Amino acid sequence: MPLVIDIAIAKTNKYASRESGDTVEIVERPGGGMSVIMADGQGSGRAAKALSLLVTAKVAALLKEGVRDGASARAANDFLFAMRHGQVSATLDILSVDLKTSTVVITRNSGTSCLVTNDDGVNVITGTERPLGTHARTRPWTMEFPVAAGVRVILVSDGIAQAGARANDAPLDLASLLCRAGDDAEAQDVADLVLSSAILCDRGKPADDMSVVSLALREHQQPILIRRMRAEVPLP
């Protein structure tokens, strides 16, 4: 049965901060498929936002030109390093469903754990690489596996990974959250559950910007293929 690529993002600002330093973007791949790009700029507020926008814009432009994910991450590092002389850093996560190769590709320069559900079961992966911008030859951590029904990926920014840390709580257990969401959960349900759990861990006042990216590959039976895209941005 054919698959549907279901991607969702949920994010919020650090408490009492007007602007989130995280930027998340969804782009269409010229060879077929979709990519999500998440960047977390060093610091918070306006400067961090400008930085993360710069990184996602660079990576989005490269992906839309057909550049490979790994090469795009390397280019973003070199660009940031050249422009800002190694003095600012940003984390970068790229999650792609590549229909040319029929694989899911995860490319990361960040330190948070991510969850992957595929043929190998449910795995929380802690593979990390240093963020972009501080060294000349940084390279990304990558993972690739076949596109298949039942695949799920959850990527989180620092603010989610550290939720509850001030109160010495254990970090969020992504695997048990996914289990709670259920097998039929849509990507948005999972993203919303992870974000609301993280906000709860921080006692309703997020200690940092928080972003969650959730991917689900499900089977569908739509006779006419309808693509949907949506953005909901509540203003203060």
Add this chain to the structure above:
Amino acid sequence: MPLVIDIAIAKTNKYASRESGDTVEIVERPGGGMSVIMADGQGSGRAAKALSLLVTAKVAALLKEGVRDGASARAANDFLFAMRHGQVSATLDILSVDLKTSTVVITRNSGTSCLVTNDDGVNVITGTERPLGTHARTRPWTMEFPVAAGVRVILVSDGIAQAGARANDAPLDLASLLCRAGDDAEAQDVADLVLSSAILCDRGKPADDMSVVSLALREHQQPILIRRMRAEVPLP
């Protein structure tokens, strides 16, 4: 009461065509707010898709650098004209909620009608400008009005505007569709209704690629501001 920017896209391919020649992208504006970019490349299939991707990628990159919508449309025209020697054309629609100026801005190089609901009531606007790529000094048609609760905009591609034309049906009445969706309808409900009505007009077999962009500005009472973004892409 604060507002939520609610943007939704629904699109489908021409019947029996693997690829849609339309591309729609949502981007975040560096000065605050969101923009949707819709391009319809001349022809259909792979060449049209590559062309529309090229146009949206160019406009998205410029908007993310803080370039004004009108200047971005002009730049996309000049770029396409220079690259393809005036031999290919693409329509372009940019719909922005600009929080710097607190206005909704519509910038168009296309011939379809669009619907705008604001303080002046519900208006279907037929203002057109020629598409990008065929002349050296093409400029866009523009409209700007204040951000306010109750604002709605519907933009459609050619395939929606021409739906039913083969059977000599009257074109879709966007105003009555919006009315049918109801005042509380979310942007996605409106986009889905317009698309499904257009598919129905074409007797279930879209005669051309079809895309709908829907914007709704609604009031919200969320204590914690959570942004959401979603993409659903069913594969053949």
